[in-house]
Amino acid sequence: MVVVALVSGGVDSIVMCKILNEDFDKILPLFIDYGQLSSEKEWESCQILLKECGLPEAVKIDINGFGKVIKSGITDVSKDINKEAFLPCRNQIFLTIGASYAYQEGADGIAIGILSEKFHIFPDQTEEFIVNTNTAINSALDKDITILTPLINFSKEEVIKLAHKHNVPLDKTYSCHKGEGVYCGDCISCREIIDSGKKDEFSQFNEVK
Secondary structure, three states, X not given: XXXXXXXXXXXXXXXXXHHHHHHXXXXXXXXXXXOOXXXXXXXXXXXXXXXXXXXXXXXXXXXXHHHHHOOOOOOOOOOOOOOOOOOOOHHXXXXXXXXXXXXXHOOOEEEOOOOOHHHOOOHHHOHHHHHHHHHHHHHHHOOOOEXXXXXXXXXXXXXXXXXXXXXXXXXXXXXXXXXXXXXXXXXXXXXXXXXXXXXXXOHHHHHXX
């Protein structure tokens, strides 16, 4: 089975790729620049991580105009990075683009690093969303392409434990929504790591502002 893996520079997506690489015939990492403030840092980390973990190089798709028009705290510095973090339909767009790429490459699935629904913040991070989106994609393509969520039963703390198991260099990951050189310690992504109790394992936290 060939799977398109939606990747960023964060710990979730690289752990997902390591799991997929063990379980399937081939993975096709796909990075999407949707206009996020952290796109440059994410892409840099993504390339480093995939190489160091012995995984295939990622293909990058640029739709940064989306984030420039549809603004949120993760795409526009004038918005509150926490209170206005929701970017409408972000994951649906990711999966639709992933499905198009999968169709072109003859892949059978698309993987996204959504964590346990118990910790979800936005409506596009639930099992119901995944099922409904999968139905829409298959209808649009007239082909069965499976959306895979290997981390759906895990918390951030558990994903970090998996990262150790799979020898993922946590110091090379990047997850902060602000896109600066060090983690801000304030955005939703940073808070997830802080709440996991494992922030000391991420080197960017050593110089948090």
